[in-house]
Amino acid sequence: MLLRNVFTKTVRDLRWPTFWVSLGCGVMTAYFAILFPTYSKLFDLNAILEKMGPAVKLLGASLGDASTLIGFLHIELFSMILPAAMVAFAAGMASGFTAGEESRGTIDVLLSYPVSRARVVLEKWLAIVLACIVVVLVLWAFALTGAAISASALPPDRLASALVMLVLLGLAFADIALAISAFSGNRGAAIGVTVALMVAMYLIDALSSIVDGLATIRPLSLFRYYMGGDPLRNGLSLGDAAVLAAVAAVFLAIAVVAFERRDLAA
Amino acid sequence: MTAAIETRNLTKRYGRSRGITDVDLVVETGQIFGFLGPNGAGKSTLIRLLLDLIRPTSGGASVLGLDVRRDRLAIDRRTSYVPGELSLYSDMTGRQLLTYLGNLQGHVDGAYRESLIERLELDPTKRIKSLSRGNKQKVGLVAAFMIRPELLILDEATAGLDPFIQLEFEHLCEEARDEGRTVFISSHQLPEVEHLCDRVGIIREGRLLAVETIAGLKERALRRIEIDFIGTVDADAFANLPGVSDLVVRDGTLRCTVMGSVDALIKAAARFEVRNIRSVDTSLEEIFMAYYGSGEAADKSAAGEASHAAA
Numbered sequence: 187m188l189l190r191n192v193f194t195k196t197v198r199d200l201r202w203p204t205f206w207v208s209l210g211c212g213v214m215t216a217y218f219a220i221l222f223p224t225y226s227k228l229f230d231l232n233a234i235l236e237k238m239g240p241a242v243k244l245l246g247a248s249l250g251d252a253s254t255l256i257g258f259l260h261i262e263l264f265s266m267i268l269p270a271a272m273v274a275f276a277a278g279m280a281s282g283f284t285a286g287e288e289s290r291g292t293i294d295v296l297l298s299y300p301v302s303r304a305r306v307v308l309e310k311w312l313a314i315v316l317a318c319i320v321v322v323l324v325l326w327a328f329a330l331t332g333a334a335i336s337a338s339a340l341p342p343d344r345l346a347s348a349l350v351m352l353v354l355l356g357l358a359f360a361d362i363a364l365a366i367s368a369f370s371g372n373r374g375a376a377i378g379v380t381v382a383l384m385v386a387m388y389l390i391d392a393l394s395s396i397v398d399g400l401a402t403i404r405p406l407s408l409f410r411y412y413m414g415g416d417p418l419r420n421g422l423s424l425g426d427a428a429v430l431a432a433v434a435a436v437f438l439a440i441a442v443v444a445f446e447r448r449d450l451a452a
Numbered sequence: 453m454t455a456a457i458e459t460r461n462l463t464k465r466y467g468r469s470r471g472i473t474d475v476d477l478v479v480e481t482g483q484i485f486g487f488l489g490p491n492g493a494g495k496s497t498l499i500r501l502l503l504d505l506i507r508p509t510s511g512g513a514s515v516l517g518l519d520v521r522r523d524r525l526a527i528d529r530r531t532s533y534v535p536g537e538l539s540l541y542s543d544m545t546g547r548q549l550l551t552y553l554g555n556l557q558g559h560v561d562g563a564y565r566e567s568l569i570e571r572l573e574l575d576p577t578k579r580i581k582s583l584s585r586g587n588k589q590k591v592g593l594v595a596a597f598m599i600r601p602e603l604l605i606l607d608e609a610t611a612g613l614d615p616f617i618q619l620e621f622e623h624l625c626e627e628a629r630d631e632g633r634t635v636f637i638s639s640h641q642l643p644e645v646e647h648l649c650d651r652v653g654i655i656r657e658g659r660l661l662a663v664e665t666i667a668g669l670k671e672r673a674l675r676r677i678e679i680d681f682i683g684t685v686d687a688d689a690f691a692n693l694p695g696v697s698d699l700v701v702r703d704g705t706l707r708c709t710v711m712g713s714v715d716a717l718i719k720a721a722a723r724f725e726v727r728n729i730r731s732v733d734t735s736l737e738e739i740f741m742a743y744y745g746s747g748e749a750a751d752k753s754a755a756g757e758a759s760h761a762a763a
Contacts, residue, residue: 189548189551189552189555190555191555191556192556195541195552290539290542291535291537291538291539292539292540292541293505294500294503294505294533294535294539295533295535295538295539295540295553295592295595296556297503297504297505297528298503298528298531298532298533299528299553299556299557300525300526300528300529300556300557300558301525301528301556302524302525449505449506449507450500450505450506452496452500452505
């Protein structure tokens with residue numbers, strides 16, 4: 187069943203990484219949701235954040251209100267750990283889609299079958315979209331289960347909004363990695379450049395409110411669109427979502443064209 | 453009738469020395485065509501151009517009458533390819549891989565696939581990564597033959613096969629030809645393909661030197677022959693024999709190079725008492741020399757002669 191076409195074959199290739207990333211993110215989120223009442227009884231989290239002052243911005247926690255579960259999750263998970271995990275997963279997998287087949291030499295056999303290069307890229311891309319959606323669905327279910335166990339309020343739709351942004355952020359970076367690897371055939375370069383870009387963009391966004399000058403280039407950071415509209419509190423910002431989707435689409439198109447035009451490695 | 457493969461001034465340059473230059477090759481349908489040349493001569497480059505894995509610097513090519521750039525998918529539906537350095541998805545079993553590739557192709561005769569698995573003695577339940585080189589090659593060959601392609605492109609595809617499987621592979625090629633299909637097989641070893649191919653093309657340093665029948669090639673082939681005699685022999689008895697050159701008779705041993713038939717030499721030798729005959733098969737390089745005795749080739753020949761004498 188999973189051997190029907192390039193899409194299903196890629197789903198098959200991604201099944202274990204997807205399983206472990208889903209489980210890891212899900213368990214981590216459930217853990218924080220279950221322990222939230224305990225934490226908030228022991229510490230006045232908002233006071234702690236207050237005391238840390240501007241340094242807390244490095245953690246991207248500026249928007250959090252730690253007295254609610256949703257604010258707590260924002261500070262603990264959505265500002266840094268989850269986007270880093272999502273980007274690492276999506277971009278890590280996508281960087282190997284064409285470059286991996288090239289370096290292993292399997293691309294020669296694959297393309298000798300009636301499958302176009304564009305189709306190879308697009309079907310593999312579709313598989314990483316599905317994988318990212320699976321990760322956030324599991325995460326959503328684990329988070330709500332955790333919240334139910336600790337009897338904390340966690341609006342499912344607000345959580346879903348943040349997870350949509352998480353998927354879009356992951357896909358935007360995945361497509362950047364895909365484009366670099368399709369253009370260069372070099373998986374290492376694709377991973378390296380994409381991670382460096384992610385870190386730079388994260389820092390620009392996190393520090394833009396405390397470092398003068400960064401604010402002007404903040405729109406260049408994808409993190410600005412990811413949590414900038416605070417979807418956990420305000421719901422989905424269609425404008426921000428559209429920016430991430432557009433970046434993803436542009437880099438996907440670049441990947442298709444770059445892969446189509448190039449001499450493939452022997 | 454359209455040719456199975458036709459290239460027109462096909463050129464691919466990378467860097468300085470690699471690549472191919474102005475190759476005009478026509479392979480008619482319904483034959484087994486050997487594409488011969490030493491390693492690095494440009495065999496794989498030409499094949500990868502035919503498959504559109506790389507793009508020509510200039511010139512063009514068509515396969516089954518279809519342009520390799522424009523009609524890619526139509527060509528892929530009717531051809532199959534086994535690369536020399538065959539890489540397959542190593543976490544799959546042979547059967548899973550054949551299923552996947554069959555699905556990509558769209559039409560596979562299941563009964564024929566099973567008969568191929570049996571004939572090549574492939575164990576399809578093993579994971580690719582646990583297979584030896586020869587067994588991996590079998591998976592590639594089953595995948596290539598199972599779709600009954602009109603053109604099979606095999607790039608050094610028989611390396612690592614044991615002799616029995618090699619024979620079965622040759623039968624498969626002959627069956628394909630007898631059904632009017634075409635087999636294009638590259639090799640750097642003439643003996644590997646000489647009894648199989650109807651015609652051969654020879655490529656060296658990126659240039660197609662000749663397209664010949666095997667018989668025509670053999671007529672021009674050089675062979676180094678040594679004959680040990682009991683008692684003394686008169687060198688004059690071997691003078692001016694047709695096709696014989698580089699004749700040396702010393703210490704009861706005759707050494708010479710023969711082009712084409714050895715008949716005259718053997719008949720001349722039969723007048724004396726012969727203890728032993730050694731024949732060194734011609735390498736491709738020597739055939740190239742016979743063909744196109746360039747200055748470089750003559751130098752190599754002299755060097756070979758020198759080392760021969762030293763031995």
